[in-house]
Amino acid sequence: MRCAPARRAALVPAAGLVLALAPPAAADGPVAPVRVAVTGGAFTGSVGIVRTAARSLYGGFRCAADGVRPTPLTALADADRRYHLGVRAHWDEATGDFVVTEIRGDAADGDKKWNAYVNEKKITTGPCGTAVKDHDKVRWTLEAATS
Template sequence: MPSVLARGAAPVTAAGLALALALAAAPPATASAGDVRVRVGVTGGPYTASVGLVITGPRTLFGGFYCAADGLSATPLTALVDADEQYGLGGVQARWDAAKQDFVVTSIHGDAADSKKKWNAYVNEKKITAGPCHTAIKGGDKIRWTLEA
């Protein structure tokens, strides 16, 4: 014999259940003002990766230095650090170069730069000429970090 709750309940269709579950799911991560969505890749060393959309924006990085092109825009380095945080690239390390007033990437996923190889950034397949915190990126850009001689 059905319970009182079952007798008074309305039938639920599969579409209704799917809608209820969709509404109950956690909301997607939202971007802050100045944030953009880009794709990030890592090549050149034993570790190679290409990740989905990365939400990135100007932010404080390693040791408290603010990284933003023109003080407002996301950069190749913020995209790399955010890709590591969002997709687990295995760690990003960089050092501050006081002479350049910018960061130099020293390691991605344990693949370290040395006297013969360094990490270079490309935006839409064009090698950047300014430092990684002085180069602005925009939504839809493809960012690639490559360990090169």
């Protein structure tokens, strides 16, 4: 019986491993390792596991579920810090939360918006109102805007 060839293991330099396991910058609460993916635009893929925590983000506004827990947006921000995804987001006074406007050159507009999913369920609160925990899967998807 023939067996499939073994996949080659990729070498990870010690410095890269430390970066992957290091807590996010300015973490001030629980840290959660989560898997982050981006879909729906020209750039689609899983960027891997990132460690995320609640903290202040774009423009200095705090992003924390229940005031202390990491969120889908902190996970995206940490993936951006590590993998240079070109994330753009701004604080929306009307909703009292952040709005993601661009990831890797794929921009939201009147017809499309960036939505977050946690463990394949679309979040029903803003991106800073939903908590993520260890081993959750966070996916940001560019999809048709609904009225």
